[in-house]
Amino acid sequence: MHNNKTNTVRNTKLDAVSKSLKQSIKNLDSYTHVRGESLYVDDVNIRQGTFHAVVFDSPKAHGKIKHIDYSKAEALEGVERIFTYKDVPGENEIGGIIADEPLFAEDEVHFWGMPIALIVAESEFIARKARGLIEIGIEDLPVITTAKEAKAKGSFINAPRSFSLGDTEKAFADCDYVFEGETFSNGQEHLYIEAQGAYAEPMENGNIKITSSTQGPTAVQATTARVLGIAMHKIEVDVTRLGGGFGGKEDQATPWAVMAALATYHLNQSVKLILNRHDDLRMTGKRHPYESTYKIGLSKDLKILAYQTEFLQNSGAAADLSPAIAERTLFHATNSYYVPNVTTKVLSCKTNLPPNTAFRGFGGPQGMFVIESAIAKAASEIGVSARQIQEANLLDENDTFSYGQIAKKVEAKNTWHSAKNIFNSDALEQEVADFNKNNTAFKKGLSFMPITFGISFTNTPMNHARALVHIYLDGSVGISTAAVEMGQGVNTKMMQIAADVFSIPIDKIKIETTNTTRVANTSPSAASSTADLNGKATLMACNALVERLKLVASEDLNVSEKDITLKDESVFINDKPSELSWTQLISSAMLKRVALTENAHYATPEIHFDKTKEKGHPFAYHVYGTAITTVTVDCTRGTYEFDSVKIVHDYGKSMSKGIDLGQVEGALIQGIGWMTLEEIAYNDDGRLLSNALSTYKVPDIFSVPKRVEVIPVETEGNDMAILKSKAVGEPPLMYGIGAYFALQNAIKTFNSNYDLEFHAPMTPEKVLMGLYENKK
Numbered sequence: 001m002h003n004n005k006t007n008t009v010r011n012t013k014l015d016a017v018s019k020s021l022k023q024s025i026k027n028l029d030s031y032t033h034v035r036g037e038s039l040y041v042d043d044v045n046i047r048q049g050t051f052h053a054v055v056f057d058s059p060k061a062h063g064k065i066k067h068i069d070y071s072k073a074e075a076l077e078g079v080e081r082i083f084t085y086k087d088v089p090g091e092n093e094i095g096g097i098i099a100d101e102p103l104f105a106e107d108e109v110h111f112w113g114m115p116i117a118l119i120v121a122e123s124e125f126i127a128r129k130a131r132g133l134i135e136i137g138i139e140d141l142p143v144i145t146t147a148k149e150a151k152a153k154g155s156f157i158n159a160p161r162s163f164s165l166g167d168t169e170k171a172f173a174d175c176d177y178v179f180e181g182e183t184f185s186n187g188q189e190h191l192y193i194e195a196q197g198a199y200a201e202p203m204e205n206g207n208i209k210i211t212s213s214t215q216g217p218t219a220v221q222a223t224t225a226r227v228l229g230i231a232m233h234k235i236e237v238d239v240t241r242l243g244g245g246f247g248g249k250e251d252q253a254t255p256w257a258v259m260a261a262l263a264t265y266h267l268n269q270s271v272k273l274i275l276n277r278h279d280d281l282r283m284t285g286k287r288h289p290y291e292s293t294y295k296i297g298l299s300k301d302l303k304i305l306a307y308q309t310e311f312l313q314n315s316g317a318a319a320d321l322s323p324a325i326a327e328r329t330l331f332h333a334t335n336s337y338y339v340p341n342v343t344t345k346v347l348s349c350k351t352n353l354p355p356n357t358a359f360r361g362f363g364g365p366q367g368m369f370v371i372e373s374a375i376a377k378a379a380s381e382i383g384v385s386a387r388q389i390q391e392a393n394l395l396d397e398n399d400t401f402s403y404g405q406i407a408k409k410v411e412a413k414n415t416w417h418s419a420k421n422i423f424n425s426d427a428l429e430q431e432v433a434d435f436n437k438n439n440t441a442f443k444k445g446l447s448f449m450p451i452t453f454g455i456s457f458t459n460t461p462m463n464h465a466r467a468l469v470h471i472y473l474d475g476s477v478g479i480s481t482a483a484v485e486m487g488q489g490v491n492t493k494m495m496q497i498a499a500d501v502f503s504i505p506i507d508k509i510k511i512e513t514t515n516t517t518r519v520a521n522t523s524p525s526a527a528s529s530t531a532d533l534n535g536k537a538t539l540m541a542c543n544a545l546v547e548r549l550k551l552v553a554s555e556d557l558n559v560s561e562k563d564i565t566l567k568d569e570s571v572f573i574n575d576k577p578s579e580l581s582w583t584q585l586i587s588s589a590m591l592k593r594v595a596l597t598e599n600a601h602y603a604t605p606e607i608h609f610d611k612t613k614e615k616g617h618p619f620a621y622h623v624y625g626t627a628i629t630t631v632t633v634d635c636t637r638g639t640y641e642f643d644s645v646k647i648v649h650d651y652g653k654s655m656s657k658g659i660d661l662g663q664v665e666g667a668l669i670q671g672i673g674w675m676t677l678e679e680i681a682y683n684d685d686g687r688l689l690s691n692a693l694s695t696y697k698v699p700d701i702f703s704v705p706k707r708v709e710v711i712p713v714e715t716e717g718n719d720m721a722i723l724k725s726k727a728v729g730e731p732p733l734m735y736g737i738g739a740y741f742a743l744q745n746a747i748k749t750f751n752s753n754y755d756l757e758f759h760a761p762m763t764p765e766k767v768l769m770g771l772y773e774n775k776k
C-alpha cells in the first residue's frame with residue numbers, strides 16, 4: 001500500500017498509555033495506523049525478481065470446460081508461466097471440513113469466479129493483460145442461485161441437522177395462537193479494507209515462507225502442504241496484521257496463499273498475489289443468504305410454548321465452513337428466549353454461487369432474525385407489541401437451551417430491564433407515539449433487540465491456544481500467540497495481560513507476528529474467542545515465569561517467596577519496594593541459569609458436545625445485551641435515519657474499555673448495514689451484479705445512527721472469560737437486527753394495511769413499497 005514508508009523507526013510514546021491499563025487503553029495499533037506505518041501483506045519488502053500473479057477465473061457459474069487456449073497469454077512478453085490443476089504436485093483440494101473444493105477447476109466450473117489458472121508475470125499489469133488473452137469455451141449446465149431451488153432439486157452439501165427440545169408437535173396443539181411464515185435474509189460482503197493476498201518466498205531446501213492476510217495461519221500451512229504434497233514443517237506462515245477479516249479470512253484467505261506457494265514451488269522465486277477489489281468481490285464467498293420458514297405457538301399470556309423452523313442456507317458451490325455455520329444457526333435459533341418445545345432444522349443447500357463463508361456471527365444472526373420475525377408476526381396478529389412477547393419470554397437462570405446446555409449467570413433480563421430503566425424506554429415510546437400523532441409525512445418506529453451469543457468454537461476440539469513468552473536479558477519481553485491482529489485490538493489485550501502480571505510498562509513488551517514456527521497447530525482467530533483463548537495461554541505463561549522469578553528474588557533478598565510480589569518494575573516484599581528492580585531480577589535469573597522462556601497451552605475446560613445426540617455444553621459462557629433502536633422514516637421518499645441506538649451490553653468486566661466500545665459500535669453498524677442497506681445481487685446466470693462499491697452500498701458516516709449509547713451492565717463477570725472480560729467481537733452485530741423491526745414498526749404506523757414482510761435488507765425501496773402497498 002505504501003512503498004515509500006518512512007525508514008526511521010519513530011519513538012512511539014507508549015508509556016503514556018500504560019497508566020491505568022484497565023480503564024481506557026487505546027488500541028496500540030492506532031499509533032502506526034494514523035501515521036500510515038502499519039504493515040500489511042502489500043507492504044512486505046519484496047525480493048528482487050519477485051513475480052506477480054493474477055487469477056484467471058470462470059466466466060460462467062456452471063458448465064463443462066470444453067477448451068482453454070492459453071497460447072496468446074503465454075506468448076505475451078513478461079509472462080513467466082501459467083499454472084493450472086495439472087501443476088499441482090499433491091492434491092488439488094482445499095476443502096476444510098469436506099473435501100469438495102478444488103484449488104483450480106479441472107473439467108467443470110461450479111461458480112462464476114471459480115479459479116481456473118494462475119498467471120505469473122513480471123508485473124501485475126502484464127499478468128492482468130495476459131488474463132484478457134485467454135480463450136475459454138464452456139458448455140453451460142443448469143445454474144442454481146437460490147437455496148429453495150437447490151432444495152427442490154435435492155442439491156445439498158451434507159445431511160441436514162436438527163435440534164429438538166420437549167415435544168413440539170404436542171405443544172402446538174396446546175397453544176392459543178399459532179402463526180407460520182417465511183423469512184429471507186441476504187448475504188453480506190465482508191469488505192475488509194485489505195483485500196485477500198499473500199506473498200510466498202523460497203527458502204533453503206525447498207522450504208517456503210508465506211506472508212498471508214489470513215485469520216488462520218495453520219489452515220494456510222496445512223492446505224499448502226496438502227496441495228504441494230510436502231510436509232507441514234516445510235511451510236512457514238507469518239502474519240503481521242490484517243486490514244480486517246470479519247470471517248472472510250478464516251478459510252478463504254487460504255487459496256491465494258496456496259497459489260502463490262505453488263508458483264514459488266515451481267519457479268523457486270518469490271511470488272506475490274493480491275486480489276484487486278473487483279476480483280475479490282467476484283471470487284470470494286460472503287455471509288450466507290438464508291430462506292427460512294417458521295411456526296410459532298403462544299399461550300394467551302404470550303408465553304412462547306413451541307417453535308419450529310426450517311433454515312435453508314445458501315451454501316454456495318462447496319462446503320467451506322457452511323456445516324459449522326449451519327450448526328451455529330441452530331444454536332442461536334431461540335436467541336434470548338426460553339422456549340420449552342423447539343424443533344429446528346437446517347439444510348445446507350448447494351448452489352452455483354461462490355462458497356459462502358464465515359462472517360461475524362457465523363450463522364447466529366441468520367437464526368436470530370427468524371425468531372424475531374416470528375415474534376413480530378405474532379405480535380401484529382395478536383395486537384400487542386413485540387416488546388411484550390419478547391419480555392415475557394426472556395431467558396432465566398437454569399433454563400435449558402435446545403442443545404441441552406443449562407443457562408448460567410444469565411444477564412438477559414438484567415440487560416433488558418437495565419435498558420428500560422437507564423434509557424427510560426417508557427418516555428421514549430411516548431415520544432415516538434406523540435411524534436407519530438403529530439406528523440403525517442414522517443413516522444418513527446422503535447424496537448427492542450435482546451441478544452444472547454454463545455462463546456467458544458462450537459467444534460469443541462478447536463478451543464485451545466498457546467503462548468510463547470520470552471523475557472530477554474535486558475528485561476524486555478516478546479510474546480507470540482496464535483492470535484491474529486485484524487483491527488480488533490487483540491495484541492493490545494495480550495500486552496495488557498503481560499504488563500499486568502509482570503507489572504512492567506507496555507513499552508517493554510512486544511507482540512510478535514503470528515507465525516506457525518513459534519506457535520503451531522492453531523485454531524483460526526475467530527468465534528470471538530481469540531482474546532479468551534490466547535489471553536488465557538499468555539496469562540498462564542506469564543504466571544509460570546513469575547513463580548520462577550519469585551524463587552530467584554527470594555534467594556537474592558533472603559525472604560520467603562510468599563512475601564514477594566512484582567510491582568511497578570520492582571520486587572516488593574510484603575507490599576513494600578525492595579532494592580531489587582525488574583531488570584536486576586532478570587539479570588540475576590540469567591546468572592542463576594533460570595529459564596526465561598515459557599510456553600503455555602490453554603484448552604477451555606468444561607465444554608463438550610455430542611453430535612449424535614445434538615446435546616451438550618458447547619459454550620464456555622454466553623454474552624448478553626439489549627438494544628433499543630429508534631428510526632424516523634420519510635414517508636414520501638422511503639428514506640430513513642436512525643435517531644438512536646441505546647444499548648446495555650454485557651462486557652463482563654471489560655479489560656479494555658476503548659477497544660470493547662469500538663467493537664460494539666463497529667459490529668452494530670455492520671449489523672445495521674446487513675439489515676438495511678447491503679444488497680448482494682446475483683443474476684439468474686449466477687453473475688455477481690453488486691460487484692463494485694457503486695452497486696453495493698455499505699454504511700457510511702451518513703447512515704450511522706445519530707446517537708449510539710452503550711452502557712455496561714452491572715455484572716459479576718465470568719471466570720471463563722479472560723480477566724472476566726467477555727468476548728466482544730461478534731455478539732453486538734446482532735443489535736443491528738433491531739434496525740429492521742424499528743423500520744417495520746414505522747411503516748406499520750403509516751400504513752395499517754402493511755402486510756409484514758421479513759425480507760432483509762430493508763432498503764429504502766422496500767420501505768417505500770411497504771408504505772404504500774394496499775394503503776387505503
Ligand code: LUZ
Nearest residue numbers: 324362456457458459526527
Ligand atoms: N468459526 C468456527 C467461527 O470455525 N467455529 C465457530 O463456532 C465460529 N463461531 C463464530 C465465528 N467463527
Ligand code: MOS
Nearest residue numbers: 247359360526527
Ligand atoms: Mo469468524 S465469523 O471468523 O469469528
